[in-house]
Amino acid sequence: GAVVSQHPSWVICKSGTSVKIECRSLDFQATTMFWYRQFPKQSLMLMATSNEGSKATYEQGVEKDKFLINHASLTLSTLTVTSAHPEDSSFYICSASPPGQGTYNSPLHFGNGTRLTVT
């Protein structure tokens, strides 16, 4: 159980274009999803917390107008990288936790990730 699916797994786009990445929880409802970015040989950096039906919360230094997050349903969150530039090339990973675990957080399950290359 607790499967998180992410699409596409890789994408190459030209500088200035926009790219949309989808994250789906397949066997549970996720009121909250998290978007991470990982540069080569580096750690996972949280970009934003996506909450179903409301605005996402962005981490410090992450441009909300550049990284648009939409969480329109309990099983789908999307990240759109707008006007992409080569420095946006990275591995983007979404994650979600099954709900209802009481006081402590549920284990976080990750999608397969999307490798974005901006040329």
Place this chain on the structure above:
Amino acid sequence: GENVEQHPSTLSVQEGDSAVIKCTYSDSASNYFPWYKQELGKRPQLIIDIRSNVGEKKDQRIAVTLNKTAKHFSLHITETQPEDSAVYFCAASIMGPYAGFQKLVFGTGTRLLVSP
């Protein structure tokens, strides 16, 4: 904010040896500490986690210990095998933007290489 430090950054061991990776955190409110294994180009996979109400947890060859007073936790892998080679990340929970929900801050990762 929360800061999670992880050591060592790289660790090379011989097959059959034990491997230990250590992490420290700064936020005393953190109460959930998972460990993830990430193979090249793949998603992080949860291998073990521990909550603040216990000091140690074991799952076959993998164990995690937590010292809340000192704010550090460690991953122990015994009888290492070549397939254990990967990057391992620790993480600590911090309060998220919504009541009752926490988010994770990750350590910098440890590249473990197990030689046959």
